[in-house]
Amino acid sequence: MNLFLVLAIALALAMDAFAVSLGISVAFAEVTRKQTFRLAFHFGLFQFLMPIAGWAAGESILKYIQGFDHWIAFGLLGFIGTRMIYESFRLGERPKKFEKDPTKGTSLLILSLATSIDALAVGLSLAILKVSIIYPAAIIGLVAFLMTGLGMKIGPLLGKLFGKRAELLGGIILVLVGFKILFDHL
Numbered sequence: 001m002n003l004f005l006v007l008a009i010a011l012a013l014a015m016d017a018f019a020v021s022l023g024i025s026v027a028f029a030e031v032t033r034k035q036t037f038r039l040a041f042h043f044g045l046f047q048f049l050m051p052i053a054g055w056a057a058g059e060s061i062l063k064y065i066q067g068f069d070h071w072i073a074f075g076l077l078g079f080i081g082t083r084m085i086y087e088s089f090r091l092g093e094r095p096k097k098f099e100k101d102p103t104k105g106t107s108l109l110i111l112s113l114a115t116s117i118d119a120l121a122v123g124l125s126l127a128i129l130k131v132s133i134i135y136p137a138a139i140i141g142l143v144a145f146l147m148t149g150l151g152m153k154i155g156p157l158l159g160k161l162f163g164k165r166a167e168l169l170g171g172i173i174l175v176l177v178g179f180k181i182l183f184d185h186l
Contacts, residue, residue, distance in 0.1 A: 001126075005177065006136045009122060010143035012173035015084065016115040017043040018147040024102055024111075025155025035103040040148040042108055046116035048141025051123030051133060058127025070185035073125040077178030080118045084171030116144075118174075129181065 021039055025031045102111060119140060126133055 001129075001131045001136060003139075005180075006139045007143070008173055009136065009177055010140040011147070012081070012171075012177065013047060013116075013119050013122060013140055014144045014147035015171075015173075016118065017047065017144045018151040020111055020115055021148045021151030022155040025152045031152050031155070035101065036149055036152040038103045038108065039111075039152060040145045042112040043115055043148040044141045044145030046112040047119050047144035048137050050116040050119035051126065051137045051140055054120040054123025054125075055127040055133040055137075056123075058124040070129075070182055073128050074178045074182040076121045076125050077174050077181070080121055081171040081174030081176075081178065084118075084174065085168055086171075088165065088168035088171060125181070 021043070024039065100107065102108065122140070123133060123137070126136060
C-alpha cells in the first residue's frame with residue numbers, strides 16, 4: 001500500500017480525534033502540556049491498536065470472503081465515511097465546561113475507544129485486501145497523535161468554527177478511498 005493512500009486513510013481516521021480534541025480544548029480556559037500529551041498519546045495508541053485488532057479478526061475469515069472482499073472493504077469504508085459526513089451536518093450542542101478533566105481516567109478511555117472504532121473496520125478492510133498491517137497502523141497512530149495534539153493547541157481559537165468541517169472532510173476521504181478500492185478490483 002503506497003504512502004499517499006496510507007496517509008489519506010490516517011488523516012480521515014484522525015478527523016474524529018481532531019474534532020474531539022478541538023471540542024475538549026474549547027471547553028478549557030487553558031490547556032496544559034500534560035492534558036495535550038495524555039489525550040494525544042491515548043488517541044494515537046488506540047488508533048494504532050484498533051486496525052491491528054480488526055486485521056487479526058479479518059485474517060481468520062478471509063478464506064470465506066475472497067470473492068467479494070473488495071465490496072466488503074468498499075461497504076465498510078463507505079459506511080464509516082457516510083456516517084462521519086452525516087454527523088458533520090448534525091447540529092451539535094455548544095461545548096460546556098467540564099466538571100472532571102476528560103483527559104484522565106474513564107473519560108479518557110471512553111474517548112480513546114470512541115474515536116478509534118472506525119480504525120477497527122479499516123483494519124478488517126486491510127486484512128481483506130491482504131495488506132500488511134504494522135506499517136499502516138503505525139502511520140495511523142502517529143497521525144492521530146499529531147492531529148490530536150494540533151487540535152488541543154488550536155482548539156481554543158478555532159474549535160467552534162472548524163470542528164464539524166474536519167469530520168466532513170474525514171468522511172469524504174474515507175468514501176473516496178472506498179471507491180478507489182472498489183474500482184481497483186473491478
